[in-house]
Amino acid sequence: MKNKGKKKREALGAVPFMLPSFLGMIVFSLLPIVVSIIMSFTDWDGLEKLNLNTLVSHFVGLDNYAQILGGKEFWAVLGHTCYYIVLYIPLVFIASLAIATLLNKARRGVSVFRVMYYIPVLTSWVAASLIWKWVLSPQYGILNQLLAVIGITGPNWLTSEVWAMPAIVLASVWKDMGFFGLFLLSGLQSIDKTFYEAAKVDGAGRIRTFFQITIPLLTPSIFFCLVMALINAFQLFPQVMIMTEGGPNGATQVMVERIYTYGFSYFRMGYAAAFSWLLFIIIFALTSVQLKLQKGWVHYES
Amino acid sequence: MRNKKVNKALSIMLASVMAASMAGCGTAATVHAADSETEAAMAPVKDPEEEVTIKFTNFNASGGHEETLEKMYEAFSEEHPTIKVDIETVGYDDYFTQMQTRVAGGTAPDCYELNIENFAAYAAKGVLAEIKDVDTSGINETALHAFNVDGKQYGVPGSFSNVVLIYNKDLFDQAGVEYPDADWTWDDAQAAAEKIRALGDDIYGIYAPTTYNEFFKVAAQYGGSLLNEDKTEFTINSAPNQEAAEMMVGRIVDSNVQPTEAQMGGMKDWDLFESGRLGMIPTGIWAFGEFTEACEFNWDICVEPGGTQKATHFFSNAYVVNADSSQKEAASIWVSWLASSPKAAEIRIADGWDLPAITDETVLADYLKTTPPDNRQAVFDSLDYLITPPIIEDYSMMSDIITEKLGEAASGKITAKEALDQAQEECTQKIKLK
Numbered sequence: 001m002k003n004k005g006k007k008k009r010e011a012l013g014a015v016p017f018m019l020p021s022f023l024g025m026i027v028f029s030l031l032p033i034v035v036s037i038i039m040s041f042t043d044w045d046g047l048e049k050l051n052l053n054t055l056v057s058h059f060v061g062l063d064n065y066a067q068i069l070g071g072k073e074f075w076a077v078l079g080h081t082c083y084y085i086v087l088y089i090p091l092v093f094i095a096s097l098a099i100a101t102l103l104n105k106a107r108r109g110v111s112v113f114r115v116m117y118y119i120p121v122l123t124s125w126v127a128a129s130l131i132w133k134w135v136l137s138p139q140y141g142i143l144n145q146l147l148a149v150i151g152i153t154g155p156n157w158l159t160s161e162v163w164a165m166p167a168i169v170l171a172s173v174w175k176d177m178g179f180f181g182l183f184l185l186s187g188l189q190s191i192d193k194t195f196y197e198a199a200k201v202d203g204a205g206r207i208r209t210f211f212q213i214t215i216p217l218l219t220p221s222i223f224f225c226l227v228m229a230l231i232n233a234f235q236l237f238p239q240v241m242i243m244t245e246g247g248p249n250g251a252t253q254v255m256v257e258r259i260y261t262y263g264f265s266y267f268r269m270g271y272a273a274a275f276s277w278l279l280f281i282i283i284f285a286l287t288s289v290q291l292k293l294q295k296g297w298v299h300y301e302s
Numbered sequence: 303m304r305n306k307k308v309n310k311a312l313s314i315m316l317a318s319v320m321a322a323s324m325a326g327c328g329t330a331a332t333v334h335a336a337d338s339e340t341e342a343a344m345a346p347v348k349d350p351e352e353e354v355t356i357k358f359t360n361f362n363a364s365g366g367h368e369e370t371l372e373k374m375y376e377a378f379s380e381e382h383p384t385i386k387v388d389i390e391t392v393g394y395d396d397y398f399t400q401m402q403t404r405v406a407g408g409t410a411p412d413c414y415e416l417n418i419e420n421f422a423a424y425a426a427k428g429v430l431a432e433i434k435d436v437d438t439s440g441i442n443e444t445a446l447h448a449f450n451v452d453g454k455q456y457g458v459p460g461s462f463s464n465v466v467l468i469y470n471k472d473l474f475d476q477a478g479v480e481y482p483d484a485d486w487t488w489d490d491a492q493a494a495a496e497k498i499r500a501l502g503d504d505i506y507g508i509y510a511p512t513t514y515n516e517f518f519k520v521a522a523q524y525g526g527s528l529l530n531e532d533k534t535e536f537t538i539n540s541a542p543n544q545e546a547a548e549m550m551v552g553r554i555v556d557s558n559v560q561p562t563e564a565q566m567g568g569m570k571d572w573d574l575f576e577s578g579r580l581g582m583i584p585t586g587i588w589a590f591g592e593f594t595e596a597c598e599f600n601w602d603i604c605v606e607p608g609g610t611q612k613a614t615h616f617f618s619n620a621y622v623v624n625a626d627s628s629q630k631e632a633a634s635i636w637v638s639w640l641a642s643s644p645k646a647a648e649i650r651i652a653d654g655w656d657l658p659a660i661t662d663e664t665v666l667a668d669y670l671k672t673t674p675p676d677n678r679q680a681v682f683d684s685l686d687y688l689i690t691p692p693i694i695e696d697y698s699m700m701s702d703i704i705t706e707k708l709g710e711a712a713s714g715k716i717t718a719k720e721a722l723d724q725a726q727e728e729c730t731q732k733i734k735l736k
Contacts, residue, residue, distance in 0.1 A: 045423075046402055046406055047402060047406055047423070047427045047429050048406065048427060048428075049405075049406060049407075049408045050406045137567075137568040138567040139567035139569065140568070156563065156564055156567065156568065158568070159563045159564075159566075159568065161713075247706075247709070248563075248709065248713075249706055249709050249710050249713070249715075250706055261702075264398065264399050264402060265419075265698045265699075265702075266696060266698055266699045267402075267423045267427070267695075267696075
């Protein structure tokens with residue numbers, strides 16, 4: 001009894017300390033989330049003064065959702081995102097695994113390389129996109145000039161419907177590989193050396209060790225990276241906005257770009273809110289499925 | 303809530319009616335802009351007797367003209383000592399998302415600047431106040447009309463730019479073609495472009511973007527328009543529009559006097575002209591500065607060719623007054639002064655900040671003195687043919703749809719006719735007109 005009372009008092013005592021961050025969360029996260037749900041059931045234009053009355057008077061029920069799901073655009077945009085994911089996920093994994101393995105093996109200069117690979121992660125997307133736009137310029141860009149050296153005529157990257165998305169994938173892989181590389185590196189470093197020693201004693205070669213020891217023991221890190229990479233992929237936005245603005249001919253229009261355009265350029269904030277909730281549902285569903293499926297392939301130690 | 307608004311609106315209306323009747327006649331028909339001091343005294347809306355402060359937000363002064371605006375304000379203060387203006391200049395990139403949020407949040411400034419795309423939406427959504435009972439007689443009529451929606455003036459043009467045909471004289475000489483003149487049609491331009499194109503594999507005759515912006519103008523040059531007269535229906539795939547689109551697309555896919563996107567190889571149209579490999583480019587007069595510096599050949603300008611008639615682009619931003627402002631009169635006085643006062647115009651020209659949208663040619667004389675181009679007069683001659691874009695609520699969406707379809711036609715995926723048919727269908731389906 002006495003103990004319980006003490007605990008209660010302690011909990012109450014914590015309230016004043018928690019209040020600032022709690023209030024911040026309510027005002028800047030929880031409230032906007034709730035408002036955006038309500039907004040998604042209205043045809044509010046984003047200009048009329050926002051209060052509860054406005055939202056109520058613009059109520060349209062499930063119209064926005066019906067319109068989005070019934071139109072071609074949503075599915076086209078989803079298709080573009082899937083195209084991006086199919087290219088991006090394998091590439092970013094190969095690149096970051098390569099970085100992690102190299103850094104794990106390297107004896108000297110590890111911190112220098114770690115910083116080098118991490119610099120793109122810290123660079124703002126605006127700056128990075130501008131650099132990539134320049135790298136990808138068909139006539140003057142360094143990439144096509146390098147390709148020309150080995151006798152390949154490079155495509156018109158950002159202005160070709162076929163190549164624009166791969167070009168964005170390329171830039172994204174370059175920017176994200178340091179981030180995932182660092183996670184995988186810490187995963188590699190936490191693998192117990194005795195496993196390798198045991199494998200060596202048993203006569204396993206390098207390749208076999210990599211696939212049968214390293215990869216299985218790395219699965220927790222890989223799983224985390226996969227979840228993060230998928231969420232990132234669905235939220236693809238700044239690089240598209242700066243490098244192609246959704247073009248050419250809409251070939252790189254993706255979810256968040258559409259949400260932004262509807263909300264701030266077409267003045268259909270309600271429609272944009274519904275779009276963003278659909279995006280949330282997709283990400284939520286995919287992540288839940290991944291969490292369910294992880295039991296089958298992710299090995300946690302102990 | 304609503305009642306309060308109605309009351310407020312009524313009292314303002316009453317006040318302005320009274321003010322108008324006191325001044326004798328609401329809108330003076332022809333007041334010469336030169337005698338501005340008497341004009342200020344005659345303006346139907348009187349300056350407040352006690353000092354008021356209004357907030358004015360703009361993006362156009364950012365990146366180099368903050369001081370010009372400050373100079374204008376100093377001149378304004380001398381004429382209107384009781385109106386203090388708190389000037390805020392925001393960079394273009396953040397401006398419109400920020401302004402939208404401020405309007406929706408009820409914290410928008412008393413008066414601010416909008417570009418034409420956003421103006422259309424803001425005016426339709428009812429967040430702008432009508433600017434009335436201020437003198438606007440010195441302002442170019444077409445420019446003023448661009449911001450008139452259903453007979454109500456929701457904005458005044460701060461400055462403007464238009465489009466002329468800029469041509470490379472050296473290439474014309476090499477090809478042995480007469481220089482273009484104001485009587486040219488697109489057929490003449492096509493003939494010249496073909497001769498220039500024949501000069502070399504990477505020399506092109508003309509470049510005009512295949513976008514919505516270019517299209518609505520060329521359509522007008524063939525007597526077409528995107529909407530019917532009372533703006534209740536789209537007429538995107540009408541016969542004259544089709545003729546216009548076929549001409550624009552044909553230059554690229556048929557005669558190839560205009561480079562395809564692949565031939566451009568990521569180059570921008572201005573760069574192509576500056577490199578001396580492009581004969582003609584219909585583009586904005588804001589190119590003069592850059593072309594003067596970058597072009598190592600002779601160039602000049604003339605009024606843009608037309609189809610069956612002439613039509614010239616005109617670009618302008620609007621100064622608008624917030625419908626919720628408590629200082630609408632003072633705000634109207636400030637923005638209309640910015641737009642129409644000869645003093646503001648003088649400062650604007652002296653600092654090379656666009657062209658003022660006024661009719662007073664004595665003020666504009668200084669502008670004509672600078673060369674190149676020699677034929678600077680063409681800038682003013684073009685004013686006779688100004689057209690304004692069709693203002694509808696879903697302006698940006700319409701423009702995006704048409705640009706996308708024309709782009710597909712320019713890349714040869716569909717024909718010009720198919721592009722217009724598809725654009726017509728998509729616009730009709732997605733956009734509700736009044």
